[in-house]
Amino acid sequence: MSTISIHRPDFTTLSNDRFGNHSKFHRMASSLTMAMDSRSSQTRKKEELSIQVPASSIPQFETSRLPDLRFDRLQTPEKDLIHEDKFEFGQFVAREAIIDEEFWTAAWLRAESHWEDRINDRYVDNHKRKFAEQEFHAIKRQRAGLHGQKCRCIVTVRREDKNVKRTVLKSVVGTLDLSIRFLLQGETFPGERVKVPIFRSFHRRGPNTYGYVANLCVAKLARRQGIASNMLHFAVESAKSSGVEQVYVHVHRNNIPAQDLYEKIGFEIVEAASLQLQEEKTYLLCCRV
Numbered sequence: 001m002s003t004i005s006i007h008r009p010d011f012t013t014l015s016n017d018r019f020g021n022h023s024k025f026h027r028m029a030s031s032l033t034m035a036m037d038s039r040s041s042q043t044r045k046k047e048e049l050s051i052q053v054p055a056s057s058i059p060q061f062e063t064s065r066l067p068d069l070r071f072d073r074l075q076t077p078e079k080d081l082i083h084e085d086k087f088e089f090g091q092f093v094a095r096e097a098i099i100d101e102e103f104w105t106a107a108w109l110r111a112e113s114h115w116e117d118r119i120n121d122r123y124v125d126n127h128k129r130k131f132a133e134q135e136f137h138a139i140k141r142q143r144a145g146l147h148g149q150k151c152r153c154i155v156t157v158r159r160e161d162k163n164v165k166r167t168v169l170k171s172v173v174g175t176l177d178l179s180i181r182f183l184l185q186g187e188t189f190p191g192e193r194v195k196v197p198i199f200r201s202f203h204r205r206g207p208n209t210y211g212y213v214a215n216l217c218v219a220k221l222a223r224r225q226g227i228a229s230n231m232l233h234f235a236v237e238s239a240k241s242s243g244v245e246q247v248y249v250h251v252h253r254n255n256i257p258a259q260d261l262y263e264k265i266g267f268e269i270v271e272a273a274s275l276q277l278q279e280e281k282t283y284l285l286c287c288r289v
Contacts, residue, residue, distance in 0.1 A: 066104075069100055069101055069104055070101060071101070071167070072167055073168050074166065074167055075166045075167065075171040076168075078093065078159075078160060081095075081098055085238065087230065088159070089226065091159050092158060092173065092174075092225075092227060093158075093159055094154060094156045094174075094231050095234075096153065096155075097155045097175070099168070101169070102153075102157075103136055103140065103153060104136050105155075105169050105175075106135075106153055106175035107132045107136040107139060108128075108169075109174070109217050109218075109219055110131070110135050110217055111129075112128065112217075112219075112220070115131070116220075135215075139153050139177075142179070149179060149180060149181050149182065150179065150180040150242075151177060151178070151179045151180075152177070152179075154175065154176050154177070154234065154235055154238075155174065155175045156172070156173055158170075158171045158173060173227060174218040174227040174228065174231055175215065175217060175231075176214070176215055176217070176231055176232070176235060178235045178238060178239060179211065179212045180209055180210075180211055180242050180244060181209065181210055181211075181212055182208055182209055183208045189248070189272065189273055189284060190210065190248050190284070191276070191284070192273065193276055209242075209244050210244050210245075211239030211242070211246070211247035211289075212248050213232065213235055213248070213249040214250075216228060216231070216232070216258075229261060229265065232261070232262070233265060235247070236265065239289060244289070245289055246288055247286070247287045249284075249287075250277075250282050250285075251282065251283050252282055253282060259285075262285050267287040268285060268286060269284070269285055270283075
Protein backbone atom coordinates (compact mmCIF):
# COMPACT_ATOMS: atom_id res chain seq x y z
CA MET A 1 0.00 0.00 0.00
CA SER A 2 1.21 3.56 -0.78
CA THR A 3 0.83 6.46 1.67
CA ILE A 4 -0.05 9.95 0.46
CA SER A 5 0.22 12.87 2.89
CA ILE A 6 -2.40 15.60 2.64
CA HIS A 7 -0.87 19.09 2.42
CA ARG A 8 -2.64 22.42 2.48
CA PRO A 9 -1.20 25.83 1.57
CA ASP A 10 0.04 28.08 4.39
CA PHE A 11 -2.49 30.60 5.56
CA THR A 12 -2.68 33.16 8.40
CA THR A 13 -5.55 33.65 10.89
CA LEU A 14 -6.35 36.78 12.82
CA SER A 15 -7.58 36.24 16.41
CA ASN A 16 -9.48 38.79 18.49
CA ASP A 17 -9.52 39.13 22.27
CA ARG A 18 -12.72 39.69 24.20
CA PHE A 19 -12.30 43.44 23.86
CA GLY A 20 -12.22 43.25 20.06
CA ASN A 21 -8.54 44.08 19.77
CA HIS A 22 -6.36 42.27 17.31
CA SER A 23 -4.01 40.51 19.67
CA LYS A 24 -1.85 38.15 17.66
CA PHE A 25 -1.48 36.10 14.48
CA HIS A 26 -1.40 32.32 14.27
CA ARG A 27 0.33 30.69 11.33
CA MET A 28 -0.99 27.26 10.36
CA ALA A 29 1.45 24.56 9.31
CA SER A 30 1.34 23.41 5.74
CA SER A 31 0.92 19.77 6.76
CA LEU A 32 -2.42 18.97 8.29
CA THR A 33 -1.91 16.89 11.44
CA MET A 34 -4.19 15.38 14.00
CA ALA A 35 -3.30 15.36 17.70
CA MET A 36 -4.23 12.31 19.70
CA ASP A 37 -4.21 12.04 23.49
CA SER A 38 -2.02 9.29 24.86
CA ARG A 39 -2.62 7.39 28.07
CA SER A 40 -0.55 9.97 29.93
CA SER A 41 -2.03 13.45 30.13
CA GLN A 42 1.47 14.95 30.10
CA THR A 43 2.43 13.66 26.66
CA ARG A 44 0.84 13.94 23.29
CA LYS A 45 1.52 12.19 20.07
CA LYS A 46 0.95 13.62 16.68
CA GLU A 47 0.13 11.36 13.78
CA GLU A 48 0.12 12.57 10.27
CA LEU A 49 -3.27 12.27 8.63
CA SER A 50 -2.87 10.07 5.57
CA ILE A 51 -4.85 8.23 2.91
CA GLN A 52 -3.92 4.72 1.83
CA VAL A 53 -4.38 3.74 -1.82
CA PRO A 54 -3.80 0.32 -3.40
CA ALA A 55 -0.58 -0.19 -5.31
CA SER A 56 -0.68 -0.37 -9.09
CA SER A 57 -2.13 -3.64 -10.40
CA ILE A 58 -0.32 -3.50 -13.72
CA PRO A 59 1.23 -6.94 -14.26
CA GLN A 60 5.01 -7.02 -14.30
CA PHE A 61 6.51 -9.12 -17.08
CA GLU A 62 10.06 -10.34 -17.34
CA THR A 63 10.92 -9.56 -20.93
CA SER A 64 12.79 -12.38 -22.61
CA ARG A 65 15.90 -11.40 -24.46
CA LEU A 66 15.32 -11.16 -28.18
CA PRO A 67 17.98 -11.10 -30.87
CA ASP A 68 18.77 -7.84 -32.61
CA LEU A 69 15.65 -7.59 -34.73
CA ARG A 70 15.51 -4.91 -37.42
CA PHE A 71 11.87 -3.93 -37.60
CA ASP A 72 12.63 -1.56 -40.48
CA ARG A 73 14.30 -4.32 -42.51
CA LEU A 74 13.05 -4.37 -46.09
CA GLN A 75 11.60 -7.47 -47.68
CA THR A 76 14.36 -9.62 -49.14
CA PRO A 77 13.97 -10.33 -52.89
CA GLU A 78 12.90 -13.92 -53.53
CA LYS A 79 15.87 -14.49 -55.83
CA ASP A 80 18.22 -13.80 -52.91
CA LEU A 81 16.55 -16.31 -50.58
CA ILE A 82 17.61 -19.93 -50.34
CA HIS A 83 14.64 -22.24 -49.80
CA GLU A 84 13.78 -25.67 -51.13
CA ASP A 85 10.26 -25.03 -52.35
CA LYS A 86 7.54 -22.41 -52.49
CA PHE A 87 3.99 -22.02 -53.73
CA GLU A 88 2.91 -18.92 -55.63
CA PHE A 89 -0.74 -17.87 -55.83
CA GLY A 90 -2.16 -14.51 -56.84
CA GLN A 91 -0.21 -11.71 -55.19
CA PHE A 92 1.31 -14.01 -52.56
CA VAL A 93 4.00 -16.65 -52.03
CA ALA A 94 3.87 -19.43 -49.42
CA ARG A 95 7.25 -20.73 -48.25
CA GLU A 96 9.25 -21.55 -45.15
CA ALA A 97 10.29 -18.62 -42.94
CA ILE A 98 14.03 -17.98 -43.04
CA ILE A 99 15.08 -14.84 -41.18
CA ASP A 100 14.38 -13.82 -37.57
CA GLU A 101 12.17 -10.91 -38.59
CA GLU A 102 9.86 -13.37 -40.37
CA PHE A 103 9.77 -15.61 -37.29
CA TRP A 104 8.90 -12.61 -35.12
CA THR A 105 6.13 -11.47 -37.48
CA ALA A 106 4.69 -15.00 -37.50
CA ALA A 107 4.75 -14.98 -33.69
CA TRP A 108 3.03 -11.58 -33.60
CA LEU A 109 0.28 -12.77 -35.97
CA ARG A 110 -0.40 -15.63 -33.56
CA ALA A 111 -0.59 -13.19 -30.65
CA GLU A 112 -3.01 -10.98 -32.58
CA SER A 113 -5.18 -14.00 -33.40
CA HIS A 114 -5.09 -15.35 -29.83
CA TRP A 115 -6.19 -12.03 -28.29
CA GLU A 116 -8.47 -10.93 -31.13
CA ASP A 117 -11.69 -11.40 -29.15
CA ARG A 118 -10.33 -9.67 -26.04
CA ILE A 119 -9.51 -6.22 -27.37
CA ASN A 120 -11.23 -4.58 -24.39
CA ASP A 121 -8.79 -6.16 -21.96
CA ARG A 122 -6.98 -3.36 -20.14
CA TYR A 123 -3.54 -4.88 -20.61
CA VAL A 124 -4.08 -6.59 -23.95
CA ASP A 125 -0.99 -5.00 -25.55
CA ASN A 126 1.22 -6.29 -22.73
CA HIS A 127 -0.32 -9.74 -23.03
CA LYS A 128 0.20 -9.83 -26.80
CA ARG A 129 3.82 -8.75 -26.46
CA LYS A 130 4.53 -11.47 -23.90
CA PHE A 131 2.68 -14.09 -25.96
CA ALA A 132 4.60 -13.12 -29.11
CA GLU A 133 7.94 -13.40 -27.31
CA GLN A 134 7.05 -16.89 -26.07
CA GLU A 135 5.93 -17.98 -29.55
CA PHE A 136 9.09 -16.56 -31.13
CA HIS A 137 11.34 -18.61 -28.86
CA ALA A 138 9.11 -21.68 -29.33
CA ILE A 139 9.46 -21.42 -33.12
CA LYS A 140 13.23 -21.20 -32.84
CA ARG A 141 13.39 -24.23 -30.53
CA GLN A 142 11.09 -26.34 -32.69
CA ARG A 143 13.09 -25.61 -35.84
CA ALA A 144 16.16 -27.03 -34.11
CA GLY A 145 14.38 -30.39 -33.94
CA LEU A 146 13.46 -32.54 -30.95
CA HIS A 147 13.86 -36.33 -30.78
CA GLY A 148 14.20 -36.52 -34.54
CA GLN A 149 11.00 -34.57 -35.19
CA LYS A 150 11.05 -31.72 -37.68
CA CYS A 151 9.05 -28.50 -37.56
CA ARG A 152 8.74 -25.86 -40.26
CA CYS A 153 7.32 -22.39 -39.81
CA ILE A 154 5.49 -21.62 -43.05
CA VAL A 155 4.66 -18.02 -43.92
CA THR A 156 2.78 -16.32 -46.72
CA VAL A 157 4.38 -13.10 -47.97
CA ARG A 158 3.30 -10.52 -50.50
CA ARG A 159 4.97 -10.86 -53.87
CA GLU A 160 7.63 -8.35 -54.76
CA ASP A 161 6.57 -5.11 -56.39
CA LYS A 162 9.20 -3.07 -58.20
CA ASN A 163 7.40 0.16 -57.38
CA VAL A 164 6.75 -0.59 -53.69
CA LYS A 165 9.26 -1.24 -50.94
CA ARG A 166 7.86 -3.14 -47.97
CA THR A 167 9.35 -4.06 -44.63
CA VAL A 168 9.29 -7.69 -43.52
CA LEU A 169 6.63 -6.79 -40.95
CA LYS A 170 4.34 -5.55 -43.72
CA SER A 171 5.04 -8.37 -46.17
CA VAL A 172 4.19 -11.41 -43.97
CA VAL A 173 0.40 -11.90 -43.92
CA GLY A 174 -0.08 -15.52 -42.81
CA THR A 175 1.60 -18.38 -40.99
CA LEU A 176 1.25 -21.97 -39.80
CA ASP A 177 3.45 -24.71 -38.31
CA LEU A 178 4.02 -28.04 -40.04
CA SER A 179 5.57 -30.79 -37.91
CA ILE A 180 6.72 -34.24 -38.99
CA ARG A 181 6.17 -36.48 -35.97
CA PHE A 182 6.30 -40.13 -34.96
CA LEU A 183 3.40 -42.21 -33.68
CA LEU A 184 4.10 -43.64 -30.25
CA GLN A 185 4.03 -47.35 -29.61
CA GLY A 186 0.49 -48.67 -29.98
CA GLU A 187 -0.99 -45.46 -31.41
CA THR A 188 -3.08 -45.42 -34.56
CA PHE A 189 -3.61 -41.65 -34.39
CA PRO A 190 -1.92 -38.82 -32.45
CA GLY A 191 -2.75 -38.73 -28.75
CA GLU A 192 -4.60 -42.05 -28.74
CA ARG A 193 -4.99 -43.50 -25.25
CA VAL A 194 -3.55 -46.97 -25.46
CA LYS A 195 -2.55 -49.56 -22.90
CA VAL A 196 0.48 -51.61 -23.83
CA PRO A 197 0.41 -55.02 -22.08
CA ILE A 198 3.50 -55.97 -20.12
CA PHE A 199 6.03 -58.15 -21.98
CA ARG A 200 4.36 -57.41 -25.27
CA SER A 201 5.46 -55.07 -28.01
CA PHE A 202 3.37 -53.52 -30.74
CA HIS A 203 4.61 -53.59 -34.31
CA ARG A 204 2.40 -51.41 -36.49
CA ARG A 205 2.24 -51.92 -40.20
CA GLY A 206 2.82 -49.04 -42.54
CA PRO A 207 4.61 -45.75 -41.90
CA ASN A 208 4.90 -44.50 -38.32
CA THR A 209 5.37 -40.83 -39.22
CA TYR A 210 2.68 -38.24 -39.80
CA GLY A 211 2.30 -34.53 -40.44
CA TYR A 212 0.68 -32.17 -37.97
CA VAL A 213 -0.60 -28.65 -38.69
CA ALA A 214 -0.95 -26.01 -35.96
CA ASN A 215 -1.12 -22.25 -35.37
CA LEU A 216 -2.81 -21.36 -38.65
CA CYS A 217 -3.62 -17.65 -38.74
CA VAL A 218 -3.93 -14.83 -41.27
CA ALA A 219 -3.54 -11.08 -40.77
CA LYS A 220 -6.92 -9.42 -40.29
CA LEU A 221 -6.53 -7.05 -43.26
CA ALA A 222 -5.47 -9.87 -45.60
CA ARG A 223 -8.32 -12.32 -45.03
CA ARG A 224 -10.76 -13.67 -47.63
CA GLN A 225 -8.06 -13.82 -50.31
CA GLY A 226 -7.44 -17.58 -50.23
CA ILE A 227 -4.33 -17.31 -48.07
CA ALA A 228 -5.33 -19.91 -45.45
CA SER A 229 -6.45 -22.53 -47.98
CA ASN A 230 -3.35 -22.10 -50.15
CA MET A 231 -1.04 -22.29 -47.13
CA LEU A 232 -2.76 -25.52 -46.11
CA HIS A 233 -2.40 -26.90 -49.64
CA PHE A 234 1.31 -26.05 -49.56
CA ALA A 235 1.71 -27.66 -46.11
CA VAL A 236 0.00 -30.89 -47.19
CA GLU A 237 2.17 -31.13 -50.31
CA SER A 238 5.30 -30.44 -48.25
CA ALA A 239 4.34 -33.20 -45.82
CA LYS A 240 3.77 -35.56 -48.74
CA SER A 241 7.23 -34.80 -50.11
CA SER A 242 8.64 -35.71 -46.68
CA GLY A 243 7.23 -39.22 -47.03
CA VAL A 244 4.18 -39.04 -44.75
CA GLU A 245 0.78 -40.36 -45.79
CA GLN A 246 -1.40 -38.65 -43.18
CA VAL A 247 -1.64 -35.06 -41.95
CA TYR A 248 -3.58 -34.24 -38.76
CA VAL A 249 -4.99 -31.11 -37.16
CA HIS A 250 -7.07 -30.37 -34.04
CA VAL A 251 -10.07 -28.03 -34.35
CA HIS A 252 -12.48 -26.75 -31.70
CA ARG A 253 -15.99 -28.10 -32.19
CA ASN A 254 -17.49 -24.60 -32.19
CA ASN A 255 -15.09 -23.32 -34.86
CA ILE A 256 -17.31 -24.07 -37.86
CA PRO A 257 -15.45 -21.83 -40.37
CA ALA A 258 -12.18 -23.65 -39.63
CA GLN A 259 -13.87 -27.05 -39.98
CA ASP A 260 -15.29 -26.02 -43.38
CA LEU A 261 -11.85 -24.82 -44.49
CA TYR A 262 -10.13 -28.09 -43.58
CA GLU A 263 -12.88 -30.19 -45.17
CA LYS A 264 -12.40 -28.34 -48.47
CA ILE A 265 -8.72 -29.32 -48.42
CA GLY A 266 -9.64 -32.98 -47.82
CA PHE A 267 -9.54 -33.38 -44.02
CA GLU A 268 -12.04 -35.72 -42.35
CA ILE A 269 -13.01 -36.22 -38.71
CA VAL A 270 -11.29 -39.16 -37.01
CA GLU A 271 -14.30 -40.81 -35.37
CA ALA A 272 -12.18 -43.02 -33.11
CA ALA A 273 -10.70 -39.90 -31.51
CA SER A 274 -14.04 -38.13 -30.99
CA LEU A 275 -14.95 -39.96 -27.77
CA GLN A 276 -11.55 -39.26 -26.24
CA LEU A 277 -11.73 -35.55 -27.12
CA GLN A 278 -15.32 -34.91 -26.00
CA GLU A 279 -14.27 -33.26 -22.74
CA GLU A 280 -11.94 -30.91 -24.63
CA LYS A 281 -14.67 -30.08 -27.18
CA THR A 282 -12.19 -30.75 -29.96
CA TYR A 283 -12.16 -32.70 -33.21
CA LEU A 284 -9.15 -34.49 -34.65
CA LEU A 285 -9.14 -34.23 -38.45
CA CYS A 286 -7.01 -36.24 -40.86
CA CYS A 287 -6.04 -35.73 -44.50
CA ARG A 288 -4.67 -38.75 -46.37
CA VAL A 289 -2.09 -37.73 -48.95
